[in-house]
Amino acid sequence: MHDDRVLIERRIERILRERLRPAVHGSAVPLGVEIWHAPGEPVAVAEALQAPFRPAGVGEAWGPAWGTSWFHLTGSVPAEWAGRTVEAVIDLGFAVDRPGFSAEALVHRPDGTAVKGLNPTNTWLRIAGSAQGGEPVDLYVEAAANPLVEGVGTPLGEVGTAGPDTLYHLRRVVLAVFDEPVWELVQDVEVLTELMHELSVGDPRRWNILRTLQGAFDVLDLQDVSGSAAAVRAALAPALAVPATASAHRVSAVGHAHIDSAWLWPLRETVRKVARTASNVLTLMDDDPDFVFAMSSAQQWAWMEEHRPDVWERMRKKVAEGQFVPVGGMWVESDTNMPGGEALARQFVHGKRFFLDKLGVETEEVWLPDSFGYSGALPQLVRLSGSRWFLTQKISWSHFNRFPHHTFWWEGLDGTRVFTHFPPVDTYNATLSGAEMAHLVRNFADKGLANRSLVPFGHGDGGGGPTREMLARAARLRDLEGSPRVEVEHPARFFAKAFDDYPEAPVWVGELYLETHRGTYTSQAGNKQGNRRSEHLLYEAELWAATAAVRTGHPYPYEDLDRIWKSVLLHQFHDILPRSSIAWVHRESRETYARLAAELEEIIGAAQRALAGDGRSGGEVVFNAAPHPRAGVPARGAARPTPPAPATRTVLMADPASRSAAADGGYVLDNGLVRATVDARGLLVSVVDVATGRETIAPGSPGNLLQLHPDLPAQYDAWDVDHAYRRTVTDLTEIETLEPEGDAAVRVVRRFGRSRVTQVISLPPGAGRVDLDTEVDWHEAETFLKVAFPLDLRAERSAAETQFGYVYRATDTNTSWEAAKYEICAHRYLHVGEPGFGVALVNDSTYGHDVTRDIRSDGGTTTTVRLSLLRAPRYPDPETDQGVHRMRFALVPGADLADATREGYRLNVPERRVPGDAEVQPLVLADHDGVVISAVKLADDASGDVVVRLYEAVGARAAVRLDVGFAATACTETDLLERPIGGGHTSAGGPVDLTLRPFQVVTLRFSLPGGDQQ
Template sequence: MHQNLTLVEERIHRVLTERIVPAVYSARVPVALKAWMVPDEPVPASEALAADYAPFAVGDSWGRAWSTWWFEVSGEIPTDWAGRTVELLLDPGFQGDWPGNQAEALVHTADGVQVKGIHPRNHYVRLTDEAAGGEPVHFFVEAAANPDILVNDFIPTKFGSKKTAPEKPIYTFRTAELAVFEPEVWGLQFDVEVLYQLMKELPETEPRRHEVMRALERALNVLRLDDIVGTAASARAELVDVLSRPASASAHRLSGIGHAHIDTAWLWPIRETKRKTARTFSNVLALAEQYPDFRFAASSAQQYAWVKERYPHVWEGIKAVIAAGQWIVVGSQWVEPDGNLPSGEAMVRQITQGMRFFRDELGVETHGIWLPDSFGYTAAFPQIAKLAGLDWFLTQKISWSQTNKFPHHTFWWEGIDGSRIFTHFPPIDTYNSTLEGEELHHAVRQFRDKGKATTSLVPFGYGDGGGGPIREMMERQRRVESLEGSPRVEIEHPDEFFAAAQAEYTDAPVWVGELYLELHRGTFTSHAREKRGNREAENRLREAELWWTAAALKGAEYPYEALDRLWQGVLLQQFHDILPGSSIQWVHEQNEEDYAIALAELERSIAEALAAAGLSAAVVNSADHARRSLALDADGTPLALVETPALGVASLVPVTPAHPVTAERDGDAIVLDNGLVRVTVDARGLVTSIVDLAENRELVPAGRVANLLQLHQDLPNAWDAWDIDAHYRYTYDDLDAADAVELVVDGDLRARVVVTRSFGTSRLTQTIAVNADDARVHFAVDLDWNEREKLLKASLPFVVHAHHHSAEIQYGHVRRATHTNTSWEDAKFEVMAHRWVHVEEPGYGIGVTNDATYGHDITSAPSGRRERSRPRCA
């Protein structure tokens, strides 16, 4: 019997793929092509339509990487096609079948109005449901020659930037033709496909499997392979019975919602994302017209804003389908940001900017966080979301964890202040579902809350690079909405899903603390300049708003629009493939340019605010605590020790230090001392001793050194920009050879040891400083980095017996174990912190602060291994 079943499956598969699918189009005629290559960056449609087009033909090559070409398409529907359904088919040379990471196109009318996008799974334009015959066809197609970055998986590539990409064309135009679309064959395709996929998922002992198999056999026996069009209806009639049998009352219910995950930047630059939104959203509008029961959810206010600015026809279409209830705004945020690295204020602004745009521009109030694809989620998220008035949180990414399976798919997530938000992870394990049988049954098998909950959510549609839902998915959904042997798939608003899931699962479990992703830990560190730019921009925005508020109290006009624009720019750069450093080189280059422009504008704005507030000649303190610290000039030279109140202003009046700094040489060592802390630096420029003089306590373990830079190999098993794998810790070189070790004394205010080191093709300068009246030791590194597949860390071993460490996150801190008693703890060998981490034993603790670092490795010293408490340096 098993052999017979296998033979039947082979027959069904071959007839479906080799006969039925090709027969969906029964007649074809070519259309004429002309082409114009845009000289550089993309241009508006009005400019492209006025360009001079040259002859072009199917089979011609086009498109160096990242270039844009426009194609003029012209033809005429044959007169003998009267009464038939006709479509325009275009294939500019697709490589593979997944949209978004290769050639893409947007079809325009001859008047420049956007019609719909073209991608490998959606390469048609419906011209007419019932042709009169003789109608002219005339379109313009904007084609983007985006390279397939993943052709060699996730490894470095020259195609990551226009500056390095090869010049030769990368695409060959394959198809440009008119075709007759056969609705009955189309229907047969999905009758057979859905039943065939169902049959494969059912056990061989299940009677339903055999009923489906026999029905498919009868259908194929009726179908004439030399007349698919003529016999399709008869074949479909053989399947009516098995397709009409409803799902059982206990069948798992999947709440389906159309979706198109569009990464705001990733394997393409932001400029390309602006065009992806038009392609995908125009596809959605076309699908909504064709399928009245279709529903689509899209997040990211920034992407809507781009459409409003650049594609008014698409924008008006979106507003119309929102009013019709077919388009659902979700997410509540400006972009889908990284879930760990933005500051608390930035996370609040993501929500306030997003919700404000959706309310003011679209008249929509959103109710949840839609963040399927980020690399872990801070424990502060629940309170931020609840304070914004939001009710639910959705993600999918935690299913990627390598070590431990998360125990729930539906649960309450509790944050650091006790706030809880209802949360769901779709067990289908993708936010790009195609609604095929294997995925649907996988969701049922995976669902971890069986017995108490009966429903889960499935976002369907091509994504990452956009593309979105296609009509094939809607055909599958219609057949599995209620089909015996299959989970039910019902189109539903996400708000309705969450309300029903919460009502059903009244005793849902509670997960307390962060949602740590046991994967992609390198995103805490990759592209350090982007991390620094983000931290500096967040800090400067806070300062600018603070001092402009002070100026406004003096009668100055608050620059609301300018600061709002700057905030939106920073929020954009916090997207979950920009700030984590997991994009192509072009994105990183633009990121650094944008930060440089924004920071320069913020510095000017802060200076203007201080002048307007009459504070130009004062010492200002934007911190929320009083400070006694060094005032430095533009070159970093100490001017004086000054005292300033919290969020306040003081005159530049020097304070005599109560604990002045002394520096002396002790043989080959240098000792820095201010009566609060004493630091000893050896001839190699390494810290051999840090003594807390108030406690008379040595902090550096005997025989060890602090501020030791260690160069590790960095070749993870996969995902180079994303991952740091545990094995990296065991192969490294200590950078303990110094080119020079110099003592620099700035009177009694500061003493510094400046160390220069060379390694590989790189060079760095370390500074170890002690300041007057300051119990801290200041470490700095100025790095000229030219290494590949290397990781540089700063080792700071301390004599403190701590089972846990505390790490700053948004609006608070989390405590994590420093031991590895369980697999959950062992998986956290790399963790995220914002400005500080702290380790403590009863009665004593040590903190490490940073100005632009997020990745840390904070562990106890296991037997046989070196003790570590190392914030990442670069």
């Protein structure tokens, strides 16, 4: 019986492969072909249509990597095909083993409008549904020679190194009869065979399908497949008509095409990928009014409006008809670990507003299937943006622990909960195959409590999205025994049904940490620094431009700030900010950050000059000034005239005592708040908090210790850092020079491998911290550079700053969940402490950290905090991090969480001194040291209203008074989009008293006299 089954299955597979599929386009005639190769970068469609084409044919080589070739295809429908369905079949030499990551194309009419995309699994183009015969064919095909960028050291990731070799050969260009009965038969057979293979050998249903297929193929005339297709389908119909059981799992299938906004291709190519995919799905919508397709990333919609208005107008029409569905509510599918709080909020502001303004749609689903872990700040921001649901898929990639739910309530830092779904199909590029359907049923974690899941289906990243074959599968799986019930529907319908079915879903509290891709916190450090710098420059630009507008009438740069924010948000996409893209993307990103920094500096400078006055007195105004470090969190946006000399100054002296640790002497730095000892190796052997006399550095374990590790993960070079790297470490203790830097700092120079590190160690006057200004000329490969600070603390957990607060993580490895967090993300600070004493490590551009704990021989505990400074993976960018990097970090002894918050801000928003003599009063002041004002700006609607966003930063309830330094007629609490919140705080002008729960974010809108009332 077993041999009989195997032989029947092999026969079925052979007939499907050799007879049925080839017969779908059985009758064919060649099309005429001409070709033109665009020089360099892609050209406008209008220019290409006027290009000097030359004759070409099948076998023609085309496409050096990243090149564009245009094909002009001509012909006519044969008269004998009258009444038949006719399609062009165009195979540009696609890679047959993958749906994307190959050549791609977009077909145009002679007037330049887009028709449909061409992809490896989608090579057809409908010419006539019922041909009359003689119809002319005149098509232009824009073909992109996108390479598959793979392999360590590949030159294909940069246009300048990719080389001139052609990658593709034109394989097939024909007009063909589309034999619909045969195509339908192929779909019947594929669905039944896939279902059959997923059923157990002991299941009668499997045998019924097998025997039905065997009998149906006995009806097939191998010499007349087309003529016998209807009879074969009739024989199969009973097997396809058996309904699913009443308890069958229910699947909401949503068409989707996950298109990374940049990854193994540059941004410019993503614009074209979106146009191709959108054109494909629009074609499917015309043929199937029940087809629903969801597309996230407002940026990608905006690209269509700007670059492909013909596609955009078709999209808008289908949005109105309910088929083309905006989802996500964000500007891009961003990383959520590393963007700052304001940036993550603005992802929702700009994404939701685009969909509202351009399409009249209030998106409610936050759609982030592929980001590399999810911040605990997200639930609050989701709700404050007016959204209700959250979807992710990536957690299925975790290496060590299986996430316990597929539908659950996700509770964020502040206690906000959002209803969340994690599709058990374990892919966001589903094809609705039998294997996927069977897997999702087996995998669904909430059996017995819930019975519904969502499946995003369609080829992404240049694969063209859903196909007509996928829609045929969905139709056959709507009610079929042995399969879950599949219904193609709007994602909002899924969430509403899932919520109604499972309102008492379990709760997951805190971040959704992804147990892989931890290297993305560090890769391409220079670009990460560009992101951090851009965020803080935007904060300053809004603050001082708003202050100057209110105080002096200085013009507020609405359009410039809007454009710059959108550029920064684009570059926070989950393969750009994590730096898991090709060299081309990183090069353009660096150029963009430099350009934006120059623009923002000009905006800041103009506003501050307007505020500072004419400066005739020769004085200075200090912007971003902060009070004494023990006086609490500084009022954000303070400005004051130049202060007198500080009461404390840094003293540098030789340290004979350090000879006990090294052959020669070191130095002591003392500013009255901190006393730091640098030994002859340039290491910190003592950091004392003067106020308490407490030593910070663990005995026998110096701080500021640079360490090297080998860095060759099992896979995904730029993405991953494997735990095994810790087993091999090289401490960098040898120095080239150690010498005073002026009269208040020490300069240390080290060389190792082919690299060089220069550090200036100093204690800023009046600041309770040790600054380490570090320059690394980095030329290593597959190496991880960290800097360690062993602290004399027994810290049971670390507090890592995240958006609008911090996240606690255990320092032990009691459970596999804790052990998996061996590399963690933090923003401006990471804090560790024990009752009565804490230490913060603050930085200006670093995200990767790790924290470990050891017991010393004296019985004390050493808690070691390390910053991850640089990596050198070779894929997908073989030159990752090569070159000069300057980064600053600082050790803050005796710090509580408010100190850590303040010092993190101070390191990232330094003082600015502008000639002038005006006293510039801040627009707003908060009187609570645990409350931070994260944004001061004018309202986005150009009404002139002032918008202030603040948050509780230290995890405690806070009663705060907000003093308003301008005449306001009313204050209204709003959502992130600056819309009034029902039941929110509303008051007339004057101070505003608020009570904030831990980590609560509040946005206030102040109306000015004469402004538009909101």
